[in-house]
Amino acid sequence: MIQLDPHDDRPLAIDFFCGEGGASMGYHRAGFRMLGVDKEPQPRYPFAFRQGDALTLLPELVEQYRPAAVFGSPTCQTKCRVTEWRGSRDNHPDLLTPTLEAFEALGLPYVVENVPEAAWDDTMRADYLLCGTQFGLNVKRHRVFQQGFWSGFDLLPPHRCHRNKKLIPFEHKDERAFADALGCEWMTNLGGRQAIPPAYTEHIGRQLMAYLGADQVAAA
Numbered sequence: 001m002i003q004l005d006p007h008d009d010r011p012l013a014i015d016f017f018c019g020e021g022g023a024s025m026g027y028h029r030a031g032f033r034m035l036g037v038d039k040e041p042q043p044r045y046p047f048a049f050r051q052g053d054a055l056t057l058l059p060e061l062v063e064q065y066r067p068a069a070v071f072g073s074p075t076c077q078t079k080c081r082v083t084e085w086r087g088s089r090d091n092h093p094d095l096l097t098p099t100l101e102a103f104e105a106l107g108l109p110y111v112v113e114n115v116p117e118a119a120w121d122d123t124m125r126a127d128y129l130l131c132g133t134q135f136g137l138n139v140k141r142h143r144v145f146q147q148g149f150w151s152g153f154d155l156l157p158p159h160r161c162h163r164n165k166k167l168i169p170f171e172h173k174d175e176r177a178f179a180d181a182l183g184c185e186w187m188t189n190l191g192g193r194q195a196i197p198p199a200y201t202e203h204i205g206r207q208l209m210a211y212l213g214a215d216q217v218a219a220a
C-alpha cells in the first residue's frame, strides 16, 4: 500500500469515497498530495490510501493530517434515476447528506460531487455542472459540484453535448472503452463506471490551488 510521503510539502487533500481514484487523479494533477478513503480495498488507487467508513474516519484523519482541503463523492444510487431500472432508490443509504453536513461542520475548503439528480431535490447545490464535452472527452458524464469555504470558479462555456454524435453512450459504461474515454486508463471497467473524469477535478483543483495560494499571501 502506498504511504504518505512525509517529505512531500504540497498541500494535502483527503478524498473520501475515492474509489479507484478518478477524482483524486485530477486533484493530484492540480498539485495536491492525495490521501484516499474508501470502504472497499482499492488496489488500483494510485495514491496513499486508508480503508474504512468515510464518515467514521473523517474526524480522526482531519485531526491527524490537517488537510488543506477535503473532497467527497459519496455513492449516488439513492439519487440516480438509473437505480430505478434495477430496484428502488430507497434501498440505498443517503451518504450525501451526512457528508455535506460533516464537511460544513469542519470549515475547511471542500468540494462534493454527485449526479445532477442530487441537485434537483435540493440535497446539494449545483454550484457548477460539468460535462465531458467541455474537456474534449467523448462522454457526457454530467456531474454537479458543491464547493464550500472557498470561492473563485471560472465557468466554462456552455456545452452542446446533445449535438455531439461521437459520444460513447451510457449503455457502454461497463466497457473498457468507456473507462478509457473518461481518462481513467489505470482503472478496472467497474472503477471507470463509477469514476469522475480526472479532467473535471483538475480544472476545479487548479482554481482551488490558486485560492489557497492567494489565501496564504493574504494571511502573511
Ligand SMILES: C[S@@+](CC[C@H](N)C(=O)[O-])C[C@H]1O[C@@H](n2cnc3c(N)ncnc32)[C@H](O)[C@@H]1O
Residues within 6 Å of the ligand: 016, 017, 018, 019, 020, 021, 022, 023, 024, 037, 038, 039, 040, 052, 053, 054, 055, 073, 074, 075, 076, 095, 191, 194, 195, 196, 197
Ligand atoms: C461514486 S464512487 C467514487 C468514485 C471516485 N470518486 C472516482 O472518481 O473514481 C463511490 C465510492 O464510495 C465507496 N463507499 C461507499 N460507501 C462508503 C462508505 N461508507 N465509506 C467509504 N467509502 C464508501 C464505494 O466503495 C465507491 O468506491
